[in-house]
Amino acid sequence: PEGSAELSTDEFVSILGRMLSVMSVKSETEVLIRVMVAIIKQLNPNTIFIESAYDNDILRLLRVYQTKHYVDPELPTNIAQVADELMKGLKHISLWDKYVREVNSGSLRFSVSHKSDIFWKQNIERFGENNYQILVTLTNLLQSEDETTVVVACHDLGEYATRSPVGRVKLEEFNTKTKVLALINSKNPKIQREALRTTQLLLLRSQ
Numbered sequence: 616p617e618g619s620a621e622l623s624t625d626e627f628v629s630i631l632g633r634m635l636s637v638m639s640v641k642s643e644t645e646v647l648i649r650v651m652v653a654i655i656k657q658l659n660p661n662t663i664f665i666e667s668a669y670d671n672d673i674l675r676l677l678r679v680y681q682t683k684h685y686v687d688p689e690l691p692t693n694i695a696q697v698a699d700e701l702m703k704g705l706k707h708i709s710l711w712d713k714y715v716r717e718v719n720s721g722s723l724r725f726s727v728s729h730k731s732d733i734f735w736k737q738n739i740e741r742f743g744e745n746n747y748q749i750l751v752t753l754t755n756l757l758q759s760e761d762e763t764t765v766v767v768a769c770h771d772l773g774e775y776a777t778r779s780p781v782g783r784v785k786l787e788e789f790n791t792k793t794k795v796l797a798l799i800n801s802k803n804p805k806i807q808r809e810a811l812r813t814t815q816l817l818l819l820r821s822q
């Protein structure tokens with residue numbers, strides 16, 4: 616639909632997600648809920664929107680709203696239909712390709728993938744593609760000037776270390792462990808905390 620690209624930006628979808636997460640279901644807010652559901656329905660075919668919706672947990676939030684009681688008896692059905700369409704759309708996009716694009720952009724944020732058990736289980740072996748290039752890039756991002764990027768990169772390297780049978784070995788090869796240890800001395804408490812967590816995972820026996 617015309618204008619869908621403009622409304623599919625991460626910023627707009629993030630606002631939509633925040634509204635869904637904080638709104639309570641009351642008669643005076645049902646109109647607003649209907650409007651948001653209608654917006655999502657219009658944006659659903661847009662791949663950019665589907666990826667942003669995934670990052671902002673829109674599907675889970677819709678499922679929560681689907682179970683609520685409304686004055687309008689058709690609203691739960693409308694919400695369910697929109698949620699089902701979004702779920703179908705998510706099945707047709709590659710979350711791994713999206714993750715790689717994010718890492719290669721050099722700017723990381725805690726989108727859903729980074730903390731999704733399903734994402735890690737489905738994609739852990741793909742970290743070995745192209746001679747483990749994604750691990751090299753994540754290791755380089757530990758030296759980023761952006762605090763959040765460093766924290767997320769550190770987190771993901773820790774996840775890889777503990778989830779992959781060759782995790783610790785590979786991260787030793789790329790000198791990742793040394794760089795993570797150096798971050799423990801960071802003056803930034805968020806970076807320091809994540810570096811401590813990742814160091815513990817690097818030292819644990821892989822499962």
